[in-house]
Amino acid sequence: xxxxxxxxxxxxxxxxxxxxxxxxxxxxxxxxxxxxxxxxxxxxxxxxxxxxxxxxxxxxxxxxxxxxxxxxxx
Numbered sequence: 001x002x003x004x005x006x007x008x009x010x011x012x013x014x015x016x017x018x019x020x021x022x023x024x025x026x027x028x029x030x031x032x033x034x035x036x037x038x039x040x041x042x043x044x045x046x047x048x049x050x051x052x053x054x055x056x057x058x059x060x061x062x063x064x065x066x067x068x069x070x071x072x073x074x
Contacts, residue, residue, distance in 0.1 A: 001046040002057050012050035020044045020059070029056075033070040041067055 001007055001015050020042025021028040030040040041063040046055045058064050 001048065001053075001055050002044075007048035007051060007053050009053040010048060010051040012048050014049040016047045016049055018045040018047060031058075031067055033066050039066075 002017075005015060006013050007015065018029075020030060022030045022040045022042060028040075029043045029045060031043060033039050033041055041058055041060075043056050044059050046057065048054070058067060
């Protein structure tokens with residue numbers, strides 16, 4: 001949906017972006033990649049307002065690389 005602008009389930013173009021965020025004590029839509037110092041990567045969501053299908057995306061390429069480094073091979 002992020003790239004095509006269309007829901008892959010129902011073909012609706014009514015897509016809503018919900019930005020990833022990090023709040024107090026790490027709450028929010030994110031991935032923890034820090035072990036000693038809390039480091040969080042925000043995960044944005046794309047919602048089809050017709051059928052409710054939801055996708056999650058890490059938008060920043062540098063953040064993708066951080067997550068891969070932390071979790072690759074686990």
